[in-house]
Amino acid sequence: MNLSKKTVLSLRSVALLYLLVLLVLPIGVILYRSFERGFGEFWAWITTPAAISALQLSLLIVAIVVPLNVIFGVLVALALARGKFRGKAALQAAVDLPFAVSPVVVGVALIMLWGVGGWFGGIESLGFRIIFGLPGMVLATTFVTLPFVVREVEPVLHEIGQDQEQAAATLGASAWQTFWRITLPAIRWGLTYGVVLTIARALGEYGAVLMVSSNFPGISQTLTLLVSSRNHDDYNTFGAYAAATLLMLLALVALVVMSLLEATRRRNRDDD
């Protein structure tokens, strides 16, 4: 199909204009607002005690959620790629479920399960606080990030096949040796990609965490909760912009790492 120069140019203008108005302009405005009083002021607002504690809490949640997702995510991916069992299609569908659930619904569902009067509410009455405590925020973040590692690792497992694993087993390697020496090195890039996606989503999760957090500044606020409470409750617009810009920079780092990993993976695939 040969389009006239005029059609090509107008399609290009429409696409670029849409992206400019929807993405670039708003992000430009907030960056300008964050730094219009100089870098010092920005720095001051992201290093207040509440901001530092929010950053620490966000990182703590990431530090708990990532290993959980790696261990169980790889296990689920192995079961889906290698196992033959009844109900596999159901397990497949269950893994994708979190993508279809609203973050607020995740929070409410967790409260109905773990909260006072919930199915597992008994744990709360033993004095172990889940909802409105750290375990609740970890559960919420794990829920929304659960598919990433599974969905990145499973196709790689299919792609590499089972020949090498079977050869290792025939030569007398134990299941663990086979996993550590054959399977894990083969899936490392897919796994890393899944971990980066998990980290990005865990740092950025808002709705689900909001529902299960007590939301006290300096105690139970993550970075995302800090942004909204500064803007909504304190009417501290500048502080909110600064915290949002910090989160945006973290997202940007994740984006760059993701495209680098994607390039590495493509190169590895081409080498094979």
Add this chain to the structure above:
Amino acid sequence: MRRLINPLRIGVAWLWISLIVLLPIAAITTKAFDHGWSGFWDALTAKNAVSTLVITVWVSLLVTVINVVMGTIIAWVLVRDDFPGKGVVNALIDLPFALPTIVASIVLLSLYGPDSPVGLTLNATQPAIVIALAFVTLPFVVRQVQPVLIELDREVEEAAASLGAPNRVIVAKIIIPTLLPAILSGAGLAFTRAIGEFGSVVLVGGNIPGETQVASQYIQQQLEVDNQVAASAVSVALLAIAFVLLGVMRFVGSRSAKREENE
């Protein structure tokens, strides 16, 4: 590898998914029916529940249509057009996925809020919700259509052109039919995301019942006034819409895959 996948490990996989995902969903569904079917129905047909669901679905449909048109155009420009800086534009598409939703919300507030630098104050109106949802759902259609356009056989188009088919016919008879499954699946993903969206709407939406309150905000509000059955019932309604849509997409997807195999 048999030994790594013994029944015990499959059991652990199920236990993990159940504990994290399935049990909470089961608990909220049971809660929605705490007062039986009639209690569920009453909660869903309460005046504000109906209006919030209508607003949510209507706004999400509008955003889906915008995505279908703009997403396809953007994908086309990224694949077929060439201009300096295309790589940057391509990377930009993923930004809404990487950006935390609350940041998206505050970013839009800084542009369309009370002290808008362009003099366009839209916060607490439905257009603001449409913009917020369009922001977070931007990548879906683009990223579904792009790979299909790259794979699309240009020889067929050239053959049609050399046989004298005008562009309008080539678009209608060759390009659109090939892209349609990808466009529809992108649209389905965007719609599912839109009806459940919360973070990006929170700061710009206004949360006005009957006007700009979306379903997730209504659910949060009902939980705050300790009306757990109402919160759960609307949650279950959202879940049901998403599941039906994704189920249909899966069914249609597997059928068209089978048809391709048969051809």
